[in-house]
């Protein structure tokens with residue numbers, strides 16, 4: 001007899017472990033499955049940075065072993081290194097996580113709540129019966145196959161989106177365009193001197209469509225890497241260029257702890273993350289901040305909200321798409337609106353060249369506090385002075401400021417679109433409008449200035 005669960009969660013990362021914990025805490029019978037051995041869960045190539053506000057939202061306190069250090073904020077450098085924004089907010093700090101220990105902590109919370117865990121087990125396929133997902137096919141150690149049945153199956157497999165892809169013929173999945181895909185390369189380095197603050201370096205030639213980061217992880221250790229839009233450049237080759245270019249890295253590296261790559265889906269959230277008997281969370285549902293590519297906190301939020309909606313749906317005895325729809329609505333209102341607005345800003349930024357970024361930052365068009373507010377809430381305020389207008393006219397780019405203003409307006413419009421996320425019956429019409437709107441964004445502000 002195959003086993004029957006209330007919820008089967010594929011993937012024990014930030015999203016899946018949080019969902020499993022919350023669902024088990026609500027008394028549901030939960031199976032959590034991960035392809036990694038138990039002691040490796042959480043060991044992911046990542047920048048390892050997490051804003052404290054995400055933890056506060058979820059009421060989580062991190063034990064000391066789960067992070068290396070805490071920083072008051074982050075610095076952003078212009079391509080010519082002449083301008084620097086210090087993004088520091090009162091009451092918000094940046095954790096430099098020990099990613100493995102953090103993942104182990106989330107897993108332990110899930111297991112302590114009573115969920116069952118299958119490590120070293122690959123989720124291979126969805127079992128679909130009469131238009132509804134009813135379980136998954138697993139392959140455990142030595143390829144041992146097993147079918148598991150669940151009232152709700154969750155895809156929390158990260159950017160591989162193993163299960164969501166299988167629902168594509170049913171119209172569920174969406175393509176991740178190349179400009180929305182950040183291909184990353186990262187190393188954890190032993191350093192002789194550690195920079196005092198985490199830093200982001202912008203450069204459209206040496207980090208096209210993304211950025212290079214150097215995040216200190218306590219004394220003598222930094223997490224450094226870069227993300228570039230898919231097809232634009234080889235991040236591993238560019239990494240070496242950055243190491244030679246930055247004084248905080250050049251001749252300062254004593255050893256390498258880890259090297260690796262990964263993918264970040266940097267865009268607005270998936271239009272709908274639910275189907276009959278099915279939910280996608282975390283990277284699998286594109287729950288990442290498109291401005292900086294951070295997705296740990298929002299994935300945990302997604303997991304938390306999904307558990308709540310699943311419990312409510314089971315209580316009512318229905319797990320069809322309509323019964324799970326509340327997850328879409330709740331996620332869009334809590335984080336999706338911000339992602340949508342920032343996705344417009346991402347499109348605008350990706351159309352800039354180094355000269356424009358240098359001038360923009362030198363002219364103070366966006367102040368640190370405004371950038372922080374945009375990153376936290378998706379609302380962007382500008383500081384366009386007459387002097388700045390003269391400067392941009394002087395370099396033959398008088399239209400640049402108009403485009404920036406237009407971007408802010410489109411961000412607000414897109415935000416409203418997601419605030420007005422529809423019920424199931426209005427979804428297809430909304431989806432068509434979103435697609436058309438996004439094409440307009442590319443047309444109006446995404447083209448090179």
Ligand SMILES: Cc1cc2nc3c(=O)[nH]c(=O)nc-3n(C[C@H](O)[C@H](O)[C@H](O)COP(=O)(O)OP(=O)(O)OC[C@H]3O[C@@H](n4cnc5c(N)ncnc54)[C@H](O)[C@@H]3O)c2cc1C
Nearest residue numbers: 011013014015035047048049123158262282283294295296
């Ligand atoms: C290079 C890089 C740097 C990043 N830097 C940051 C950062 O500094 N801050 C930040 O907030 N975010 C960052 N992110 C994004 C962040 O890592 C993700 O958004 C977040 O981890 C998503 O969580 P998740 O649970 O959805 O997926 P994941 O954390 O990827 O977890 C997915 C889990 O599913 C398991 N799995 C996958 N396929 C299967 C399968 N078929 N069967 C069974 N198990 C499976 C995996 O083993 C894994 O445990 C970065 C990402 C990358 C690639």
